[in-house]
Amino acid sequence: MTNEMIYNPHVSVDCVVFGFDGSKLKVLLIERTINEQNELYNDKKLPGSIILTDEDLDDAASRVLTELTGLKNIYLSQFRSFGNPKRTDNPRDILWLENTTQLKIGRIVTVAYVALIKIDRKIQFKSEISQANWYDLNEVATMNLAFDHAEIIKKGLEYIRHSLDIEPYLLFELLPRKFTLSQLRSLYDTVHQTNSDVRNFQKKVALWAYVVALDEMEEGVPHRAARLYKFKRTPNP
Amino acid sequence: MTNEMIYNPHVSVDCVVFGFDGSKLKVLLIERTINEQNELYNDKKLPGSIILTDEDLDDAASRVLTELTGLKNIYLSQFRSFGNPKRTDNPRDILWLENTTQLKIGRIVTVAYVALIKIDRKIQFKSEISQANWYDLNEVATMNLAFDHAEIIKKGLEYIRHSLDIEPYLLFELLPRKFTLSQLRSLYDTVHQTNSDVRNFQKKVALWAYVVALDEMEEGVPHRAARLYKFKRTPNP
DNA sequence: ATATCTTATTGTAATAAATACATTATTCAA
DNA sequence: TTGAATAATGTATTTATTACAATAAGATAT
CATH class of the missing domain: 1.10.10.10 (Winged helix-like DNA-binding domain superfamily/Winged helix DNA-binding domain)
Structure with missing residues (x-):
């Protein structure tokens, strides 16, 4: 993603990407490093992006996944938007946003997607802009995540459990x-x-x-x- | 709603409000009149509003319903966001937006909600800002609606059918x-x-x-x- | 008073779906 | 060849779903 891109600074997409390693559900998270008064602070975030001007929401979510993993043709489904004004209250998050976008950012409403990936697909974890890794869902509950991403993962899990219940063929998106x-x-x-x-x-x-x-x-x-x-x-x- | 309110001009909420008259599902629509080069043009739209600065999405949807009907304690559930850049392509819709908000408006991402109302609740259909009416869902398919509101209603209907299927007690939100x-x-x-x-x-x-x-x-x-x-x-x- | 109209209320038998439960088969490795 | 590990398979029981029609009650018309 280059700096010339024009953002729509009030709306983003975030993707909760699930995989299954044979015994546990995994979620794909991005490593984030924030330079906070010359102290480096590390945590994790969901793959996401502010939407571009004239970019549809679904397209933005696909773009994020492709940029991140190199994969196309991924099962992707919008499940909920998160717009609590307080979700961008953490100064660390604002700092990171403004550093990465070069924009003055206030509140952001994010549209959340779930994606299902066959965990054996060869993912390019390290891209120009980010380093991704699979994490156990249990583990995630105890991790420090950006913004309200912990809540988004929780709701995404509920959504996908529910979807897999009524559309069992979605299971095959997670299997080899x-x-x-x-x-x-x-x-x-x-x-x-x-x-x-x-x-x-x-x-x-x-x-x-x-x-x-x-x-x-x-x-x-x-x-x-x-x-x-x-x-x-x-x-x- | 007064002019001093501060809008977040990229995000709105729209409510698909369902009622049941004993034999048919109804949806609540707002009458809209647009002064287009001194020709008055009438159509219908969903109850909705651009969200206010520091207003949560659910709060915005509740506000819309209360302003519109005078009712509180209405079953309300977010079901999907619509962000196709073309959804605000109709010049008539832009004209209406700019007239009513006094803002220069480009693209708007809307977060859509469904609401269920006992049709015998006494609604104040006519408010300071709008006139509402119940319409048969069938009828709606043939009507000219603002923005992509026809699509939003269709998706809202799918969503609520599905919800009522797995949570049958929601039926009672529609009955006396x-x-x-x-x-x-x-x-x-x-x-x-x-x-x-x-x-x-x-x-x-x-x-x-x-x-x-x-x-x-x-x-x-x-x-x-x-x-x-x-x-x-x-x-x- | 009686008949008639309209909708309300109720049970049983048949079928289909979900559950509980344990043994034998195959392959690899020691 | 034996042991260890997991694969594959059937039957009886219970529970849920479906199909189907006669009688009851209140209101109205004669």
Whole structure:
């Protein structure tokens, strides 16, 4: 992002990017360093950006993700806007905003998105402008985050739990392209905070037309290999 | 609203206010008159307002509803933001904005809310600044609305259908304080676009702890009077 | 008073969906 | 070849959902 860009200084987008490492939900955060009276202060923030003049909200969110990870075609969904005037009350946040944008910034209303990423996709974590890392969701609760980003993550998690509940095929945005039923069940149970019975779960999945068995098995595991499955988009999933 | 108020000129809120008249869903719209080169042009818009400096989004939405209807304690839920740069492309909309706010207005990102109102609540339709009216949702599809308000209504309807589906007790925000099971079923079927069997529906409702029978019957109907019920907030509805 | 009209109220059987529960199979590694 | 680890699979029970129609009550008209 260059300095010539024209900002709309009152509106930003922030992305809560979720991944699943096989047993835990992860969230992607950006390292932030603030030079505060020559003391360096480090914390984390959500990937986000002030929107550009003439840029649609969804486009801004896509841009942020592409700039950050190098990825395109990511599942992205707007879930809520945050506009509490106090959300920009921390002088440290204002300092960081004004340093990075070269603008005098007052209040910012942010439009928040969730994104789901297959955690095995090769992400370029380090870009010209930022360094990203995956963090355990639990861990995040105890971390110091910029602005109201802790709250945004919490609401994003609620939203995505809810979405995955009513649109189970979104689960596949978080799984590798080929996956085992154990992986699927593990993810399902993680997001639903349940502990499914293996047999009942497989019966349930058998009814999902969009999960198809492959003629391939898992490899390199020190025990019986499981069958691999893939997600297949159906007319009306 | 007076002229001394300070606006945050890039962000507004708009409210999609739903009511139920016993057989149809209604939406509350504001009459708008634009003086366009001495030709008066009339159309409708959603109740809304640019947010004030230091005003939270939810507060702005509540303010709009109170200014408009005189009502407080209305169910209100943020559902989506609309920020397409083209949404303020119509010169008529810009003209109206600049006339009413006395500000030079470019693009506006709006945060949209749905509100549910018991249609029998006494609304003060005519305020100092506006005249409101209920319109059939069907009718609205064929009407000329300001900005992208037609789209906002459509999305608001999707959202509320969905919310009522997973939180059935929200239905009671749309019903009179005392209601019959026929009214409840009629509303339920209207929002779900279904046609429930009477017996099965009553069995379903019998399982809803938050619907309690009263010792009162309907009055003034030219046929057998139905029992009245009320909604009772339960520990965990 | 009686018939008629309109809407209210109620139960049962059939089907489908969700749950509880344990054994055998396969592969790798020691 | 044995042990360790995880994969794969079926049946009976319970619960939820659906389909379906006759009688009851109050108001109005004759």
